[in-house]
Amino acid sequence: MIVHFILHGETLESIAEEIKLENPEYLKEYHNQRCAREDYIYDELIPRKKLLIPTISEILEYNRKNDAPFKNTDRNPDIIFAPENLNEKYSVGIVEKEHTEAEIIDHPVFYTVSLQWVKKEENEHIFHFSKLDFYNRKESIIGDLAEESIRSLNPLEIRTNLKGEVMNVCITEETVKNFRVIKDQLSDHFPGQYAQMYIREFEYSVFNKDLFSERMKEDWFIKAWFAPVRLPFKNGRSYYQQTLDDGNIPVHISQKVELNDNPDEITLIQTLEPDEKKVFDFSGKYIFQAENGCAKNIQMSYGISRFGVKNTVRLLIDKLL
Structure with missing residues (x-):
């Protein structure tokens, strides 16, 4: 004892x-x-x-x-991924904060996205993804340019494996053909020196396929909605690796089922492995539609302290009715 x-x-x-x-x-x-x-x-x-x-x-x-309760079948679900005919819009909210001794600085971003399943090719699902309306953003020329640049690429093409894990993100062939017109329109609307530098960098990243895909995989919605969360459960737990802070920090996420009275939903609660809990604050929650395994609500927050500054991020994704 x-x-x-x-x-x-x-x-x-x-x-x-x-x-x-x-x-x-x-x-x-x-x-x-x-x-x-x-x-x-x-x-x-x-x-x-x-x-x-x-x-x-x-x-x-x-x-x-x-x-042990965690050995029951309801604690070890087989989460399918059957996104055929999916055509939904989601609200996305991201609030980043810098906590210093003197102040707390907020960086909120809110927008809506559309996600549409297009087809299945061999062992891949293909989706079209578009960023739509942005809200509550601090206005600036570069901010406006970034927003217009993102929207000019709609829709992006996302390819996943059969478990819904993102494999590649690219622009469509139609956007490639029209990019000269897109670039000229951006240059006309944003003629300043710094804007032109941004547009050149934007063009470079768009046509560097590997760079573009890796950057877009770090997009908050894409990273969360297409995360490798549908892995097999054993003893009431499943595990996968994810990255935080723009892909710079790998962490190991543990997830378990939160039981509820709704048979049409599967809810997962996420935490870090014990050793990583000592370093990072992290919590996550996914609510899936049981019939197709598609996420309808995602909540995630984490905090990292470095050089006397604590940075926190809170993400909320919600399917719109």
Whole structure:
């Protein structure tokens, strides 16, 4: 028996996961059978109070019962990806904040997108993706130019594998043919020196196929909606690797099912692996349509501290009615 002093935020589930005890109910049972009356656990854990933890051999004995809730089929769903005939619009909200000792600086961006399934070619799904209306953006010439540049490429072509993981993003053949006209129109509307530099860089990235695809894979909507989230579950968990901060920081995401009363939805809650939790703040939530495995709502937030500045990002994607 081991004596543990409960830390703020700890739960029976989190402690059971850390000590590899499959069914957290046995942790409560074990403690209550051996503790003093004043340490009895009724519902929530109370920080700074004692918790009696079983030994490794006792944990193994509990696990042999093989009755952990996470082994139930509803905790280990097979999330399909059947996007045929998808034609939806989504609202996208991204709020980035810089936290310094002196102030908090907000960088909010809100816009709508359309996503349409086009066809299936061999082992790939093909989608058309367009960014539409932008809202609540701080106006500037370069900001206006960036917005018009993005819209001038509508629709982009996205190719995924059969599990919905993005493989490539490119401009359509029609946009390639019309790009000279697109560039001339941008130059006419934004004649300044810095605008012309931006347009030249924009043209370079558009026609560098590999560069364009890699940059667009970091687009918030594309990165989240086409994330590799439909992997097999085992013991109530599935795992995949993702990147944060424009692809600079790889992290390992763990996801589990949040049970609800709606049979038409599958909800996943995401966290980081224990070692990465010590470095980054991260939380995520996906709500899928059970019939086709397409995401209807995505919430994600993370925080990274560097050089005395904490940067936080909050993302919200919601299917429009």
